[in-house]
Amino acid sequence: MLLHLARRSLANRLLTTCLTALSIAFSVALLVGVENVRTGMRESFSNTVSGTDLIVGSRGGTIQLLLYSVFGMGSPVANISHDEWKKWDEHPAVSWTIPYALGDSHRGFRVIGTNGSFYERYRYRGGQPITLSEGRPAEGVFELVLGAEVASRLGYGLGDPVAVTHGMSAVGLMNHDDMPFHVVGILARTFTPVDRAIYVTLEGISAIHMGWESGAPPMPGQEVGADQVLAMDEIPVTQITSFFLGAESRAFTLQLQRDISTSEDEPLTAVIPGLALAEMWRGIAYAEDGLRIISMFVVLVGILGMLVSIYTSLEARRREMAILRALGAGPRRIVSLLVLEAGLLAGIGALLGVAFVYGGLMLAQPWLEGRFGILIPIRALDGVQLAYVGAVVVLGFLAGLVPAAKAYRTALHDGLTARV
C-alpha cells in the first residue's frame, strides 16, 4: 500500500516526476551507452581482421606491424624478399598466405599489391569474406580494385584510369602516370580499413617501380614504358612488405610464430592479430576510462536533481504528512514513503534510460556502422551494465533519505496541525 501511495504521489506531480525521471534516464542512458559504445568499439577493433593466424613482416615492433598491415598507417622498416615469403607459403603447416606490398598511393589512399588469395581468404569481423560489389578481382598488371570508401570518395567507376603515386603523399611529386592503371572492380563495404585502400597485383607494384631500383626516378632514356611492361612474359616480383598467414590448424600457430621469428634467413616478426589488437587496445583504452568517469558524474548530477525535486516538494506536502500522522503513521512510515518515492523515481529513470539505450541503438546502429565503421551490438545488459543500473537505483533510495530526514523532523514538529 505504501508503494501504491508512493506511486500515486509521484503520478500526482506528473510533470516534476517526468522531468526528474527523464534526467535520471538520460544519465543512466549515458552510463550504459558509453559502456555499449566501448564494447562495440573494442569488438569492431579486434575484429578488423579475423581468421588470420599470424601477420608476418620484417623484424620490428608488433604494433607497428599491425598499423601498417591492418590499419594502413605508418610504413615498414624493411621488406621481405619474395623467396622468403614463398618459403613460408609452401611450409607444410601453412594453409594459405596473403602477401601485401605497400609503398604507393593514389590521392592519399594506399595502393596495396596483393594476389588472388586476398579476395579468397581475407576475413573480417567474425569471419565475413570480402566481396566485390562491382567488377572482378585485379588480375592483369594494370588492373586495380577500389575499396568502397575510395570509390565513393573519389567517385571512380569501372574502367576509370588511375595514376599511382610513389610514396604516401596525397599530391604525388613523382606520379607513375606513365603506367595506365584502370579500375576493374570495387569492393563491397566492410567498415574496416580495407575500404580505404586500392588493390593491385604484386606484378603491378613491380611494374610501377621498374627503372626505380635505385630509389630515384629513372634517368632519361631508362624509363620503362607500359608497352614494354606488357610485352614481358613474366614480371619479376622481388619483394613484398608483409603477409597474412593461415595455419593448417590453429594448433600450429604458436610453433609457426616461433619458427618465423627465429628464422635465420631473414629477420622477421610474426604476431597473432587477436592478441596484438587486444594489446594495442589496452594502450588506447585510458580515454574510455575518462568517458566512464564523466558519465558517472552525470549520474550523480541526475540523482542530485531528484533529491532537490523531492526536497522542494516537501513544503507543499506538509499537510499530507499531517494527515498520515493523524491516521497513525509513525515518522518512520513517512520516511519509508519518501525513500520509496525516491527509489521508485530512480528505478523508473533507470528503466527508461535502458530503454533509451536500446531505442537509440536500434536507430543509430546502421548510421554508426556506415559512418564510423563501428558495429555496436544490441544484446542483453552485461554484468557491468547491470551493476551500474543497480547502483543507480540503490543511490536513488539512499538519496531519498535526505528529504526523508527533513520530513521526519517536520512531521514531528507539525504533529497534526500543519496548515498549508
Next chain:
Amino acid sequence: MTNSSYCIHADGLRFAYSGGPPVLDIEELVVASGERVFLYGPSGSGKTTLLGLVAGVLSPPPGTLHVLGHDVGALSSSARDRLRAAHIGYVFQMFNLIPYLDVRDNIALPVRITTERRRRVDGPVDQAVVAAAAQLGIEELLDEKVTRLSVGQQQRVAAARALLGAPELIIADEPTSALDTDRRHAFLELLFKSVEEAGSTLLFVSHDLTLADLFDRSVSLAELNDRVSA
C-alpha cells in the same frame, strides 16, 4: 487509578512545549466510553495541544493522561502512534484528504498504512470501505477524485475514513466549521448515527456553541484550562 469505562481521563495534566511556558493545566477531565462530548474551545484555549496529547502526537508527563486505559505519557512515541492507528479516528477542520488518491483509497488509507487498524476490519477491506461510505451517504462518490468533491462531501469522506474499523475514539476537530448551517446539521446527524453504530466515543471540538445542545455533555476548555486567563 484507571477506570476501564473511561475513554479519556486527564488527571493533573500539565503540558509545556520544550523550553516554553505551560500552555495546558487541566485538573481533571473525564470522558466516559460511548459518550458524545462537545468540547468548546475558542482559539488560544489550548485546544490544539489537548488534541495532540490525546491523539498521542505529543507526550504528556506519565500518569497524567490515560486514553483507553493506556498511560499515554508512559508510552514510547511509536507505541503512541500504534495507539492512535488502532483506536482513534481523527477528522480535521478541512483538508482531510490526500489529493492524489480517489475517495475509495482515501477511506481505506488507515487500514492500508497501518496493520493495527487493518486488524480491526473483519473481512475484505473493500467491503468495509463500501459499508463506511454507505453509512455516510457517499457510496456513489467512491471512484471520484477528491478534488472534485464539495467541502461537505469531503468531510463525509473524512468521517467515513475515521470510522473505518470502528475505532473506540473519534476526535473531530471543528469538522463542520467550513459547512453552512443546513449541511452542518446533516453532517452531524450522519456522524452521530455512525458513531452510535460503531459504539465509539466522540470528542467533538468546536467554537460554535449553537451545536452544544446536540451532545450528551459539553465542556468548556477555556474554563477547564487553568492556564487560560479568562
